[in-house]
Amino acid sequence: SAVISQKPSRDICQRGTSLTIQCQVDSQVTMMFWYRQQPGQSLTLIATANQGSEATYESGFVIDKFPISRPNLTFSTLTVSNMSPEDSSIYLCSAQKGANEQFFGPGTRLTVL
Amino acid sequence: GENVEQHPSTLSVQEGDSAVIKCTYSDSASNYFPWYKQELGKRPQLIIDIRSNVGEKKDQRIAVTLNKTAKHFSLHITETQPEDSAVYFCAASNFGNEKLTFGTGTRLTIIP
Numbered sequence: 314s315a316v317i318s319q320k321p322s323r324d325i326c327q328r329g330t331s332l333t334i335q336c337q338v339d340s341q342v343t344m345m346f347w348y349r350q351q352p353g354q355s356l357t358l359i360a361t362a363n364q365g366s367e368a369t370y371e372s373g374f375v376i377d378k379f380p381i382s383r384p385n386l387t388f389s390t391l392t393v394s395n396m397s398p399e400d401s402s403i404y405l406c407s408a409q410k411g412a413n414e415q416f417f418g419p420g421t422r423l424t425v426l
Numbered sequence: 427g428e429n430v431e432q433h434p435s436t437l438s439v440q441e442g443d444s445a446v447i448k449c450t451y452s453d454s455a456s457n458y459f460p461w462y463k464q465e466l467g468k469r470p471q472l473i474i475d476i477r478s479n480v481g482e483k484k485d486q487r488i489a490v491t492l493n494k495t496a497k498h499f500s501l502h503i504t505e506t507q508p509e510d511s512a513v514y515f516c517a518a519s520n521f522g523n524e525k526l527t528f529g530t531g532t533r534l535t536i537i538p
Contacts (some may be wrong), residue, residue, distance in 0.1 A: 314472075345523050355515060355528045358468065367489075371525075405469065411457040413524055417469040 315340060315408050318419040323426045326396055333392045334421045336406035343388035344409035347379070349402045350420070356405065362389040396425045428453040430518050432529030433521060439488040440537050445506055448534045449516035450498040459499045460526070465512045474501070503534075511536045 314340040326332050336345065345362040360381055361369040368381035383389040393400050406418045429452040439445045451459075457478035462470035476483045476490045476499065483490050487506075492499040492503040503510055514532050 333449070346461055346525070356526075356532050358527075361525065409524055413519055413521065414472060414475065415524075415526055416472060417462075419469045 314414075315342060315410050315416045316414060317406065317408055319406060319418040319421050321421055322416045322419065323422040323424075326425060328397055328424055330396055331394045332396065332406055332423060334392050334406075336389045336391070336408075336418055338387045340409045340410075342377065342408040342410055343386075344415075345383060345389045346407045346409075346415065347381060347389070347391045348405045348417075350405060351402050359404075360390070362391075362406075393423065396423075401425045422426055428456060428466070428518055428527040430516060432516050432532060434532060435530065436533045436535070438534070438535045438537055439506055441506055441508060443506055444497070445503045445534055445536075447501045447514055447516070447534070448498060449500070449518075449529050450496075451518045451523050451527075453518070454496070454497065455520045457520045459490070460517050461488075461490060461501050462515045462517065462528075463512045463532075464515065470515060485494040506535050506536045508538055510534060 317425045318337045320335045332337045333383050347359040348356045352355050358371050362381050362383040364383045380392045401424050403420045405420045432449045460475035463473045464470045474488050476492050487504045489502040513531045515531050516529040519526045
C-alpha cells in the first residue's frame with residue numbers, strides 16, 4: 314500500500330478566493346489522481362496528475378478552475394480557483410501502486426461561504 | 427466511457443448474516459474491479475479487488491465474484507459484524523487506462 318497525506322485537512326474559505334491542497338505520498342508512484350466527493354455521494358474524478366506534464370482533466374473540469382501540479386513522483390497539488398459555494402466538497406487525492414491499485418489520502422473538507 | 431451501476435443503495439442485515447452488493451459495468455475492456463469501504467468521515471479503503479482472469483477471490487469473510495460475460499461483479503460479506511457498517515463502493519478500470527469509475531455506493535448497516 315501507500316501512505317498518503319493531505320494538507321489542509323479542512324478549510325473554510327470566502328467566495329472568490331483560491332485554495333491549494335497538497336498531497337504527499339511516502340514513496341514514488343506512477344499515477345496520482347484528484348477526486349471530488351460531495352457529502353453522501355460517490356467519488357468523481359477531476360483529473361490525472363501527470364508528472365512533468367499537464368494534467369489530464371475529465372469532462373466538466375477545466376484547468377483554469379482546477380490547476381494541478383505534479384513536480385515529482387511523490388507530490389501533487391490541486392488548486393480550487395475563484396471559489397463559489399458550489400465548490401464546497403471533499404477533495405481526495407489518490408496514488409496508484411502496482412497494477413491499478415489506488416490508495417486514497419484522508420481528504421480535504423472545503424467549505425466556501 | 428465506462429458506466430458502473432451499483433445496487434442496492436442501502437442494505438440492512440442482522441449481525442451474523444451475509445450481505446451481498448452487486449455492480450454492473452458497461453465497458454467490456456474493463457478488467458480490474460476493486461471494492462472500497464468508506465467509514466463516516468474517513469478515506470475510502472481498498473478492501474478487495476479482482477482482475478478479469480479470475481472468477482472469484484476470497485479474503486477471510488470477504489469475497490468478490492466476477493462474471494465477465496454478464497459484465498457484473500459482486501461483493502459478499504459473511505458473518506457480518508457491527509464494524510462492517512460503512513459505505514461500500516465498487517469501481518472498474520482497465521490496464522492502459524487506470525482511471526477508476528466508481529459506482530454510486532451502498533450504505534451497509536449491521537443490526538446488532
